Amino acid sequence: MKNGRTHLAHKAEHAVDLETGAIVGVTVQDADDGDAETSIETLITAAEQIEAVLPKGDGLQEVVGDKGYHSNQSLVDLEAVGVRSYISEPDRGRRNWKNTPEARAAVYRNRRRIRGPRGLRLLRLRGERLERPFAHLYETGGMRRVHLRGHTNILKRLLIHTGGFNLGLLMRQLIGVGTPRGLQGRVNALVAALLALIGSLPELATRIGGPHHSKIARSRDVAPWTSVRETWAFTSDC
Secondary structure (H helix, E strand, O other): OOOOOOOOOEEEEEEEOOOOOOEEEEEEEEOOOOHHHHHHHHHHHHHHHHHHHOOOOOOOOEEEEOHHHOOHHHHHHHHHOOOEEEEOOOOOOOOOOOOOHHHHHHHHHHHHHHOOHHHHHHHHHHHHHOHHHHHHHHHHOOOOOOOOOOHHHHHHHHHHHHHHHHHHHHHHHHHOOOOHHHHOOHHHHHHHHHHHHHHOHHHHHHHHHHHHHHHHHHHOOHHHHHHHHHHHHHHHHO
16 A cells, blocks of 8 residues: 555545536546556546536546646646646656657646646645545545455445435535435425415415305315325335
8 A cells, every 4th residue: 555554455536527526537446556647547537427428518628636646748648638737746856858858848838837827726626626525435425445345346336425426416506405414404494384385375265266265275275284294204204
């Protein structure tokens, strides 16, 4: 492992959309491989997923990463496929570019981008949007250690957890709540709102339709309450 132990270990990498915070790519690779090497497979997976969701979109255009993903070859490869890089550069001191002029140009362009206002904003956003899924999946979700064998089985478990995380983002956009714990305390409010709505139906019918409609509404008071109560019990049982 990275700390010198010889236990079996695996490294999971995520590709996260900085606009929405959704995870668009997950890979499981050997833990003794460098980040610059494993990032290629992760970016390919993310590009395929983006193309599958948005076939008419522009695809993967920019990549933001920390200094562990900075290398001459990775920057050259990203420019070759038309992807702009915003990867933090480690302090390597004065470098000799005599034999690598292409790498020199790619490194300098990446350096210029990360020092600009947009690059600084993207790097700050990376720390917010990328670290949050790791905390949810591996700390809170208990995926830091798994009792599984092989990359394939571990990746299946990761995909299930990742799908739950993305589903939580979608539910938060639709109803304002993305986790089961967030629903605590809101069930009573929902039941109270339903009861208030049902109780106001006879009065509303009286104001709109007169005595005749009021009599019809009062004669059917039991049916709506019974059906709503049964439906709510069935939903809660599920």
